[in-house]
Amino acid sequence: MTALIPRPRSEPAPGVVHLPGWLDTAAQRHLVLACRDWARPPAGMRHTRLPGGGVMSVRTVCLGWHWEPYRYLRHIDGVPVRPLPTWLAELGRRALTDAYDHPDTTCDARPRRYDPDVALVNFYDATARMGLHQDREERSTAPVVSLSLGDTAVFRLGNTDHRGRPWRDLELESGDLLVFGGPSRMAFHGVPRILPGTGPTDIDLRSGRLNITLRESGLAAPP
Numbered sequence: 001m002t003a004l005i006p007r008p009r010s011e012p013a014p015g016v017v018h019l020p021g022w023l024d025t026a027a028q029r030h031l032v033l034a035c036r037d038w039a040r041p042p043a044g045m046r047h048t049r050l051p052g053g054g055v056m057s058v059r060t061v062c063l064g065w066h067w068e069p070y071r072y073l074r075h076i077d078g079v080p081v082r083p084l085p086t087w088l089a090e091l092g093r094r095a096l097t098d099a100y101d102h103p104d105t106t107c108d109a110r111p112r113r114y115d116p117d118v119a120l121v122n123f124y125d126a127t128a129r130m131g132l133h134q135d136r137e138e139r140s141t142a143p144v145v146s147l148s149l150g151d152t153a154v155f156r157l158g159n160t161d162h163r164g165r166p167w168r169d170l171e172l173e174s175g176d177l178l179v180f181g182g183p184s185r186m187a188f189h190g191v192p193r194i195l196p197g198t199g200p201t202d203i204d205l206r207s208g209r210l211n212i213t214l215r216e217s218g219l220a221a222p223p
C-alpha cells in the first residue's frame with residue numbers, strides 16, 4: 001500500500017529493527033519472481049508436517065537447507081534443497097547494515113561477518129497464520145533478516161521466555177524489513193493474521209503474502 005504518512009524506522013525491542021518500505025517496488029517484484037521460480041517442483045512449496053500430525057497453514061520452500069520441525073536437512077523425501085543465491089545473502093548483509101548502522105540504534109547486534117546460508121520462504125494465503133515460536137534450530141547466534149511482500153501481516157513480537165504476554169503487534173507491509181538479533185534473537189514471534197487485499201498491485205503478486213527469512217544455520221556445509 002502506498003503510505004500517505006511515511007512510517008518511521010523503529011526499534012520495538014533491543015536488537016529488533018523495523019525498516020518500513022526498505023525494498024522499493026522493483027526490488028519487491030524481483031523477489032516475487034524469484035519466489036515463483038523457487039516454488040516450482042520438485043522442491044516446491046509445501047505445507048510442513050508437524051510432529052503431532054497436523055500441517056502448517058503456510059506453504060514453505062527452503063533454500064540452502066531444508067527446514068522441518070525441528071531440524072535442518074539437505075534432502076527431504078529424497079529431494080535436494082535448492083541453493084541460496086549469493087545475491088540473496090548479499091541482500092541480507094545490506095539489511096543488517098541498514099538496520100543497525102543508524103545513529104538511533106540502542107543495540108547494534110551486527111556480527112563481524114554475516115553469511116546467511118538458509119532462507120525460508122513462506123507463503124500465506126488470506127487465512128494462513130503462524131503460531132508463536134522461536135527460531136531455534138540454528139546454531140549461530142547471528143540475527144534473522146525478514147522481508148515481507150504482498151499483503152500486510154500482523155506480526156506478534158513476544159518475549160524471550162515463553163509464549164505468553166508481554167508481546168507487541170507490528171504491521172509488516174510489503175517491502176518492510178525486520179531484523180531480530182542480539183538480546184531478541186530468541187524472542188517468540190508469530191503471525192496471528194494477514195490483512196487480505198492490502199498488498200501493492202504492481203509487484204506481480206495477486207494475493208497473499210510472502211515472507212523470506214535469512215538465517216545463518218551454523219551448520220557445516222557437506223563436502
Ligand SMILES: O=C(O)CCC(=O)C(=O)O
Nearest residue numbers: 120122135155191211213
Ligand atoms: O512471516 C513472518 O513474518 C515470520 C516467519 C517466521 O517466523 C519463520 O519463518 O520462522
Ligand SMILES: [Fe+2]
Nearest residue numbers: 133134135189
Ligand atoms: Fe520464525
